[in-house]
Amino acid sequence: VIRLILKTVILIFDVFVIILSISLIRTAGSWYSLLLLGLFLFPSLRMLRVIPGFDEREKAIDNLSSNISLGISFVLAIFYIGMKYNLTIDGAISFILVPFVAKAVFFSGFTLERRQSISIIGRSMGLILVGFALLSHGFSTVGLIEMLPGIVILICTELSVRYRLFGLSYLFLIGIATWVYFPNFERITSVLVYSLFVIPFSFLLVRSLKKT
Amino acid sequence: MTQNDLARMAGVSRQTVIAIEKGKFNPSVKLALKLANIFQCTVEELFQLEEGD
Numbered sequence: 001v002i003r004l005i006l007k008t009v010i011l012i013f014d015v016f017v018i019i020l021s022i023s024l025i026r027t028a029g030s031w032y033s034l035l036l037l038g039l040f041l042f043p044s045l046r047m048l049r050v051i052p053g054f055d056e057r058e059k060a061i062d063n064l065s066s067n068i069s070l071g072i073s074f075v076l077a078i079f080y081i082g083m084k085y086n087l088t089i090d091g092a093i094s095f096i097l098v099p100f101v102a103k104a105v106f107f108s109g110f111t112l113e114r115r116q117s118i119s120i121i122g123r124s125m126g127l128i129l130v131g132f133a134l135l136s137h138g139f140s141t142v143g144l145i146e147m148l149p150g151i152v153i154l155i156c157t158e159l160s161v162r163y164r165l166f167g168l169s170y171l172f173l174i175g176i177a178t179w180v181y182f183p184n185f186e187r188i189t190s191v192l193v194y195s196l197f198v199i200p201f202s203f204l205l206v207r208s209l210k211k212t
Numbered sequence: 213m214t215q216n217d218l219a220r221m222a223g224v225s226r227q228t229v230i231a232i233e234k235g236k237f238n239p240s241v242k243l244a245l246k247l248a249n250i251f252q253c254t255v256e257e258l259f260q261l262e263e264g265d
Contacts, residue, residue: 055224057237111227 007047014044058111065106069099076195085188094192098199105200109207115161118207121200122157126150160208167208170201177201222246235262 017040045051054062076098085091109117129150137143156173159166174197181194215233219226222243231237232247239247241255248255 055228056240056243057228057231058225060237111225113227113230 011044011047014040014047018044061107061110065103065110068106069103072102072195072199073099076191079191080188083185083188083191088188091188091192094188094195098192098195101196102199105203109203114207114210118157118161118204121204121207122153122160125200126154126157129153157204160204164209164211167205170205170208174198174201174205218247218250221250 042051046053073095076095080087080091080095105121108120111117112120127150130147131150133143133146133150137146153173156166156169160169177194177197181190181197184190185194215226215229219229222229223246224243228237232239239259244255244259248258251258
């Protein structure tokens with residue numbers, strides 16, 4: 001009975017947050033609202049049994065990836081304090097976005113087999129970048145240039161799924177990201193974008209080179 | 213019986229079945245009993261302690 005009451009309370013809270021997020025999309029930052037929505041939507045759907053729940057191994061991996069994300073949050077917090085950033089809206093969003101993305105990467109990476117995890121993480125990253133470029137500039141020259149990083153990630157993903165050693169290409173991508181973003185670390189958004197690239201790339205590098 | 217069939221019958225994902233087969237994941241007593249039930253054997257027949265466990 002207590003478990004049922006607890007579940008109902010959590011569900012009501014989740015539904016409240018989802019409604020709040022939808023209502024905030026128009027009035028506040030849409031990024032932040034979509035994040036909140038993404039964070040609470042799936043657990044609620046799982047609780048309502050719309051999508052299948054986690055089995056015990058997936059629950060264990062969920063806990064592990066949450067702990068890793070918490071660790072990343074601590075590192076980010078220490079870094080932000082050390083760099084004496086002024087906390088802007090971008091900074092606040094990045095503080096939530098980076099661990100959230102890290103959790104998604106680690107969870108799908110640990111849960112799925114090598115081929116599937118590389119495909120899902122790499123393709124998602126590539127398609128998001130291509131999608132952003134298309135939405136911002138359409139099929140123009142600038143749009144095509146902005147699409148290039150996404151296309152490179154997609155090519156690296158397809159090759160590293162088939163050939164293990166192509167996983168080393170992620171090391172090259174990490175190098176490029178460091179070269180582009182590291183000199184601008186005085187800006188909080190550079191740290192955000194750098195983390196969003198390097199965390200998935202590092203994971204893809206290890207996952208591609210490992211046999212299983 | 214395929215891994216998919218076993219996963220469906222035990223109510224877990226195929227990846228979990230693979231992880232148990234490879235010895236990378238130790239199932240709970242409940243899942244071990246479920247698997248033993250599916251194979252109609254005892255848990256001891258299905259899982260054994262290895263050296264160093």
